[in-house]
Amino acid sequence: MAKVLMNSQPGRQMSRHGYTISYRDSDRNRYEFCAYANNSYEARQIAIETIKFVNEHPNSIDHILRSN
Secondary structure (H helix, E strand, O other), X not given: OOOEEEOOOOOOEXXXXXXXXXXXXXXXXXXXXXXXEOXXXXXXXXXXXXXXXXXXXXXXEEEEEEOO
């Protein structure tokens, strides 16, 4: 069951989704990180705050995919 959150617009609801954030280190090794977020921008911010390498190299993120 998805957790439902209220957004800043009255009458609209946002639900969290699972996102997979893929990034590469300086040796071009690929890593994946999973997070629950309201949108892909929030998922990116969570990855930047959580992963030291991504925090230091935010452009290392290859892509962000939303799970169904």
